Amino acid sequence: xxxxxxxxxxxxxxxxxxxxxxxxxxxxxxxxxxxxxxxxxxxxxxxxxxxxxxxxxxxxxxxxxxxxxxxxxxxxxxxxxxxxxxxxxxxxxxxxxxxxxxxxxxxxxxxxxxxxxxxxxxxxxxxxxxxxxxxxxxxxxxxxxxxxxxxxxxxxxxxxxxxxxxxxxxxxxxxxxxxxxxxxxxxxxxxxxxxxxxxxxxxxxxxxxxxxxxxxxxxxxxxxxxxxxxxxxxxxxxxxxxxxxxxxxxxxxxxxxxxxxxxxxxxxxxxxxxxxxxxxxxxxxxxxxxxxxxxxxxxxxxxxxxxxxxxxxxxxxxxxxxxxxxxxxxxxxxxxxxxxxxxxxxxxxxxxxxxxxxxxxxxxxxxxxxxxxxxxxxxxxxxxxxxxxxxxxxxxxxxxxxxxxxxxxxxxxxxxxxxxxxxxxxxxxxxxxxxxxxxxxxxxxxxxxxxxxxxxxxxxxxxxxxxxxxxxxxxxxxxxxxxxxxx
Numbered sequence: 001x002x003x004x005x006x007x008x009x010x011x012x013x014x015x016x017x018x019x020x021x022x023x024x025x026x027x028x029x030x031x032x033x034x035x036x037x038x039x040x041x042x043x044x045x046x047x048x049x050x051x052x053x054x055x056x057x058x059x060x061x062x063x064x065x066x067x068x069x070x071x072x073x074x075x076x077x078x079x080x081x082x083x084x085x086x087x088x089x090x091x092x093x094x095x096x097x098x099x100x101x102x103x104x105x106x107x108x109x110x111x112x113x114x115x116x117x118x119x120x121x122x123x124x125x126x127x128x129x130x131x132x133x134x135x136x137x138x139x140x141x142x143x144x145x146x147x148x149x150x151x152x153x154x155x156x157x158x159x160x161x162x163x164x165x166x167x168x169x170x171x172x173x174x175x176x177x178x179x180x181x182x183x184x185x186x187x188x189x190x191x192x193x194x195x196x197x198x199x200x201x202x203x204x205x206x207x208x209x210x211x212x213x214x215x216x217x218x219x220x221x222x223x224x225x226x227x228x229x230x231x232x233x234x235x236x237x238x239x240x241x242x243x244x245x246x247x248x249x250x251x252x253x254x255x256x257x258x259x260x261x262x263x264x265x266x267x268x269x270x271x272x273x274x275x276x277x278x279x280x281x282x283x284x285x286x287x288x289x290x291x292x293x294x295x296x297x298x299x300x301x302x303x304x305x306x307x308x309x310x311x312x313x314x315x316x317x318x319x320x321x322x323x324x325x326x327x328x329x330x331x332x333x334x335x336x337x338x339x340x341x342x343x344x345x346x347x348x349x350x351x352x353x354x355x356x357x358x359x360x361x362x363x364x365x366x367x368x369x370x371x372x373x374x375x376x377x378x379x380x381x382x383x384x385x386x387x388x389x390x391x392x393x394x395x396x397x398x399x400x401x402x403x404x405x406x407x408x409x410x411x412x413x414x415x416x417x418x419x420x421x422x423x424x425x426x427x428x429x430x431x432x433x434x435x436x437x438x439x440x441x442x443x444x445x446x447x448x449x450x451x452x453x454x455x456x457x458x459x460x461x462x463x464x465x466x467x468x469x470x471x472x473x474x475x476x477x478x479x480x481x482x483x484x485x486x487x
Contacts, residue, residue: 028130029079032117034153035133036086037064041185042111043093048178050100057089058177065160065184067329068313068442075337076123078330083126087117111188141190147476148197149187151449154473155201156184158446159208161311162215168249169218179207198480201452208450209420216417219248224278226369226417231275232288233363236264239355241346242290242302244268245309246443248277250327254307255283257343263350266290268298269314270443276369289365299324303357305350307343308332313442323349374408374422381406382429385457390419390447391438405434416447423454432457438486440464445473452481459483 040061047054064086094110101108117126138146163176183204186192220226241263243251251274255265264287267274272289274280291298295314299306306324325346327338336345378386385405410418419435426433434457437448448461463485464474477483 024131025127028127028134030130031134031137032126032130033064033067033083033086035130036083036090036117037061038184038188039111039113040086040090040093041181042188043090043097044178044181045185046097046109047093047100050097050104052096052100053174054093054096055174055177057093058174058181060085060089061181062160062163062177063329065157065180066164066311068157068161068311074333075331075335076333078337080123080126082330083117091118142194144194144480145190145192145197147472148194148201148480150470150472151476151480152183152186152197152201154445154470155204155208155449156180158442158449159183159204159211161442162208162211162446164310165247165249166211166215166218169215169222176207176211179204201449201481203453205450205453208446209453212416212447212450213420213424216420219277219417223248223252223280225371226276227278227281228369229275229281229367231272231365231367233290233365234288234360235266235290235356236287236359237356238262238264239350239353240264240266240302240304241307241350242266242268242298242304243271243307243309244291244295244298244314245312246270247309247311247327248274248280250307250309251280251286253341254343254346255280255285258285258347261347261351263347264288264355269295269312270441271309272367276367304353304355305346307338307346308335323353325349369418371418371421374418375425377408378422378425378429378431381431383431385432385434386426387434387436388419388422388426389436389438390444391436391462416443419447423451427454434458434460436460438462440468442468445469448477448483452483461485463487 040057044054044057044061064082067082098108098110117129138149141149159180163173163180166176167173183200186197186200239262241254241258243254243265244267248271251265251267251271258265263285265285266287267289268291274286275289280286290302302323304323308324308326308328310327310329312326312328324332324335325338325343326332326335327341331337336349338346387403387405387407389407389409391410408422410422423433423435425431435448435451437444437460440462445461445464448459451459459482461474461477461483474485478485
């Protein structure tokens with residue numbers, strides 16, 4: 001019935017991402033980062049058991065989990081300073097835990113750590129420690145548990161990215177901070193049974209789905225109910241800024257800072273979704289969307305200033321620099337860092353640069369976004385079976401007959417709010433649902449894992465590049481949660 005999907009390819013492949021291989025140094029650094037978070041999480045949980053909390057440490061752990069490193073093009077000082085912050089957090093949490101245990105005259109349960117990162121302030125020493133930890137990471141662990149640990153790690157990291165966005169709306173995230181930390185801390189205990197790990201993954205999946213639903217509602221309350229949009233895909237003459245990444249809050253701050261100045265702002269990559277929100281859609285400075293999924297081409301050809309947002313996850317180390325700015329926790333190497341959310345230096349750079357010298361022939365892209373139409377469609381299908389597709393446009397019609405079922409094509413790989421709405425309505429109307437993800441992205445994988453608890457009729461995912469998603473994660477989805485990988 002789904003034979004045609006065998007011909008689908010991953011449109012977010014390693015060529016477009018610019019990461020067809022993973023540098024061993026990056027793997028070592030990421031493992032070192034995760035090990036610090038993992039060990040600190042252990043003591044945070046112990047302190048919680050004793051009625052103690054440390055919100056600053058919890059926030060740092062979530063911030064650390066949200067970092068995704070894909071290449072060695074990063075600011076070395078940023079990395080070392082953040083690792084040392086995590087090291088001090090672990091030391092403080094451990095000392096507090098031991099102190100309380102002594103006061104209560106109860107035994108302490110300590111986690112084995114074969115090094116003190118605080119004593120290794122040079123990056124070269126840190127990398128060696130990371131390499132050693134990577135080599136011994138899963139010694140004596142079964143393949144089943146290894147793949148479950150990798151799934152938990154990715155799920156926790158992608159959920160931390162989502163939560164970092166939610167924190168820009170509300171300060172009340174302590175529940176989600178702790179739940180993500182508690183979930184990731186499962187990777188501390190090698191003796192935990194696989195059945196418990198699977199159960200906890202399903203429980204976390206439900207919480208993650210609820211978090212995404214809250215974020216969707218919060219975005220709508222802040223920027224207006226999403227609408228269909230006709231987006232300009234060609235530039236016009238004038239000074240310009242290109243913004244790439246998923247963080248709409250940075251776009252909002254940038255537009256506010258520009259004010260009445262004549263600077264055209266173009267979205268790139270995942271940022272195109274901004275054009276469907278009324279607040280952005282009606283802003284005279286936000287004029288269109290430029291580029292592809294290949295930053296190597298998009299950035300090198302752009303004649304203005306470029307802003308890459310905090311959770312931008314594409315490779316840029318071979319690009320021309322001098323006009324690029326970033327708000328990332330660990331900034332790309334030789335890219336100007338935005339400090340204290342001050343976008344004025346970026347704007348001044350755009351005013352100094354030439355910008356586009358002429359207006360190109362106009363070309364447009366139309367995005368259809370209609371919650372009411374979706375609700376009515378599903379209401380008419382009450383008690384029936386549907387296939388929901390997220391990703392490539394399989395057919396021009398939104399609803400069609402398909403193997404005896406109806407197909408609802410959400411088209412865009414990052415339409416998580418439409419998908420959440422659709423799945424919620426399917427449950428309400430008792431509709432049996434098959435769900436297809438026909439494009440592989442970091443955000444899409446998080447959304448897929450957030451549906452694991454729903455016990456859908458079928459869950460399908462196009463094969464992902466190993467440079468983007470650890471193959472152990474795909475193996476776990478397939479073997480442990482019956483997700484069908486389309487190869």
